[in-house]
Amino acid sequence: MENFNYHRPATVAAAAALLKKSKDGVYLAGGHTILPTMKQGLRAPKDVVDLSGIKAMSGIKASAGAVVIGAGTTHMEVASSSAVKKAIPALAEMAGKIGGVHVRHKGTIGGSIANADPASDYPSACLALGATIVTNQRKIPADKFFTGLFQTALKKGEIITAVSFPIPKRAAHQKFPNPASRYALTGVFVAQGKDGKARVGVTGAGPAAFRVADMEAALSKEFSEKSIAAIKVPPRGLLNDMHATAAYRAHLVSVLARRAVAAAK
């Protein structure tokens, strides 16, 4: 790994100022994507701005309508939070299935979403729950956030400070983990909002997380396994690699969606 200047600011404003000043700077949260990337020589920034010293960016607040999770909150904190378990149990369960224990002790929700790995779990939850990504500049609806393979709506230097998840009537997450990496070969998050409308978020299958409109329409009419039994997702445009073919991933979307609907609570 190339050397760099290390910074650990205490506030969001100081972090943004440091990045702006740097010719080639990068934020570091849990480091569990960016450090491996730098070790491989795929990134060699001049400045690394560590966000982990910013207290205001971590922690979980639940109100009647929403659960707001600070961007620096670790997967383990989300998985073991009694507030999340009570308000959106599916979200806590999903966080508890990310990587292994050691990864969950470091990886953060903000880092995961900013990175937008096609195989990462949070994007499916953000889409299905209709989350809002809060940054130091604006609020971005999840539907506008994940724009492509490792691509998001974030502008250069923009910092995710929190993610707000509306509390649904019921929800569930199902994941087919890659047996080696534990990342999602395909994962489906299904939620029915308090207004009865259903949303289906899929990760791992396409270059970016996406929703399945046909399933959502059927589930909004009748939230049952039966109502989506015949709905298939076309494999065109899905990921096709050594781990699974596009057709297999398309098949997994249908199977996991049905299982998620059956498990939703």
Added chain:
Amino acid sequence: MPTLSLKVNGKAVSGEVEGRTLLVEFLRDQLGLTGTHVGCDTSQCGTCVVHVDGKAVKSCTVLAASCAGASVTTIEGLAANGKLHPMQQAFHEEHGLQCGFCTPGMIMAAVDIVKRNGKKVDEETIRRELSGNLCRCTGYHNIVKAVQSGAANM
């Protein structure tokens, strides 16, 4: 080079580190604590697991500089007064190792599992929570037995 001060195995230590110095490099190369191993250097294998502020983490994927002020425990910090930690003793008694390369990480992960799940942690939980630690020798059965028996004595 910035100076780093932190606690390692209960003792205050400090040293000069580069921005890119990994926690595992600081422990092994500067402090000579070579019990913490590097198996993969790609965040997969768990041989480098140590506790930072009481949490098991992969020290090959943590910057030393980010541990300023933290309290780190390595495998060398477990035994007290010349007596093995109950988890170390259990790995010995249950034959939870063969070559021993994965063992420091396994034991640090195991102690963390018991801390969070209690002395009566069941086999399924142990197997699930060891998913970030790879062993190329044992086939895991004796490791799981060792964790269960060590847990009971912790």
